[in-house]
Amino acid sequence: MSRTDRRSIATVCLSGTLEDKLTAAAAAGFDGVEIFDNDLIASPESPAALRKHCEELGLSIELYQPFRDFEAVPPDVLASNLRRAERKFDVMEQLGADTLLVCSTVSPDAVDDDDLAAEQLHLLASRAAERGIRIAYEALAWGRFVNTYDHSWRIVRRADHPALGLCLDSFHILSRGTDLAGIRTIPASKLFFLQLADAPRLDMNVLQWSRHYRLFPGQGSFDLPGFLRAVLAAGYDGPLSLEVFNDVFRQADPRPAAVDAMRSLVSLQEAVGHTDIPAPPELAGHSFVELSAAGPETAATLAALGLTHAGQHRSKPVQLWQQGNVRVLLNSADASGGTRIGAIAVDSADPAASADRAEKLLAPKLPREHRADEADLTAVEAPDGTAVFLTRTDAWLADFTPVDGPRHDTGLTGIDHVALTQPFDHFDGAALFYRSVLGLRPEAAAEFAAPFGLVRSLPMADPGHRVRLALSVAVLRRGEWAPGVQDPQHIALASEDVVASAERMRALGLRTLEIPDNYYDDLDARLELPAGLLAKLREHSILYDRDERGEFLHFCTPLGTGSRVFFEVVQRIGGYAGYGAANAPVRMAAHRRARLGGAPTS
C-alpha cells in the first residue's frame, strides 16, 4: 500500500466517546485516525493504553491535533506556550504519535510579524525534533494574521526547519477560493499532512461555516477531486484524512457515519484514478418499485390508475401490477408499520458490475431468500433502509405467474421518478450513497417553505435521465407537529398526456388530490395560461410548472390509510428538467387536508 492509499479520519468527525469513535472508524475499514485533543482529555484511558487500544483495532495514529495559538507572541507568552507544547509532546510520546497539528494563531497576544512567527515556529520544531516529533502548520481560514496556505508556506519556508512542514486542509483553502496553482510549488518534503472536507456553498462567516457545516467529500459543493489532484501532483505521499465538523454527524450514530465517511473517501479516490472499482454501468430505467405492507386499498388505487394485476410471485405474497413499463410490486408479507416504499430496482446494463461496485463502496448487501429456480437478485440497503435492487428487468419477471387481469390504457409510459423523504440524520449520507453506488448525479437542489417546516430537496438522475430519484429532508429536525403526513414518499408515473390520463383514470374511479381554487387564480396571475388549459388544470386538480426549457403538469392521489405513499402522474413537455418543487407546499397542504377530511386539527 502506498502511503496515499492510507485512509484516515479525525475523531472529531464522529459522535460519542473516543472509544465509540475508534471502534466505528476501525469497523468501517480506516487505517488510521487523527486524535482530537479534547477527545483524549475526556477519555479515561491513559495515552499509553490508547496507543495499545488503537494497535489492537489496527488503527495508526496519524496526527495529534490541534495545538493552538502558539506563534508570534511576546517572550513571556512564548515561554508558557513552549511549556504547554512540551506537555503535549509527553502525551504524543506515550501515544506513539509523531505529528502535531499547529493551527495559525487567533490569539489577541499575537502580533502581525512573519519573521517572529517563523523564528518561534523554528524553535518549536527544534524542540519537537528532539522528541522525534514533527510540526504540521495549518492556516485556519479565520487565522488572525495567517489565513491562506500560501502565507503559511512563506512562514514555514522562512523558518526552515526539517521538522516543520504544512498541513493543507481543503476546507480552509476552498472556502476562501484561493488559487490552487501555488500548491505545486511546495516541495513534497514540506507537505506533512492533508485534511479533506467538503462543504455546501453558504454565504456566511467562515468559522461558523467550518465548525457546523462541513461535509464528507462529494456531499457538498467544493471541487475535492481538483484539490486532491493538485496536492498529489505536488508529490504529497501521506495519508488521506477526513476532518469534518458537522452538527448532524456529531449527534448521529458513529457506525453508519464512519461507513459514509469511508464511502466518500473511496469515491474521491475513484475520481482521481486511485482505486479500481468498476465504473457505474449504464442504467435503462426503473425496473420496479416495491411497496411493503400493501393491502387492498393500494391495489384499488393502482387499478384506478389503470395498472393491471399482471402477475403473482411463485413463492411470496407479492403481486405484480403493470402498465407498459410501469411495474409496481405489492408485498403483503409484512403488514406492520404502514405502507411504504420497501424497494426500488434499477435496470442495469451489467448487474454483476453494479453489485461489485456497490460492495466496493461498502453498500450493505441484503440477504435474499429465493428458491433455486428463482432469479438471484442483488439488493443493497440504502441509508434510509430502502432496498435497492441492481437487476435486469427480464431476469426477475419470470418469477411471476401471469394473472389475467382487466387491461386498461391510461397513457402511462414508465416510472418518471421515485421520491424518498429521508430521515433527518441520513440525508447527506443518502445523497452520497445514491450518487456513488448508482452513479446518479445531483441536480438543482431546492429549499421551500412547506406547511410543516422548511424542506430541502435534491433530485438526482443518471446521465441518461432514465433513473430519477428525488430526495428530500426537513431542514431542521422536525417536531411532533405534522399530524398524519410525516415523511411521505411517492412514485411518479410518466404520462404522454396528463389531461387525457386524468380523464381516463376518473372513469376508472380514481380519486385525485383536490387542489384549491386559490392556486389556479395565482397560476393565472403569474403565468397567463390559455383559458382552456387553465380550466382543464382546475377541473382535474392538475398542478403546473414551467422553466426556460419546458413545462410540467402533474397531479397526485391522496395518501392511503396508514400509508406513507401516494402516486403522482406527470407529463414533461419540452426539456423541463425539474420535479415541480414550486408546487410542493400546495400539494403538502392538500395532503394534510385530505387526510383529516377538512378538520382544522387532529
Ligand SMILES: O=C(O)c1ccc(O)c(O)c1
Ligand atoms: O475549527 C478549528 O478550531 C479547527 C481545528 C483544527 C483544524 O484542523 C481545523 O481545520 C479547524
Ligand SMILES: [Mg+2]
Ligand atoms: Mg483542519
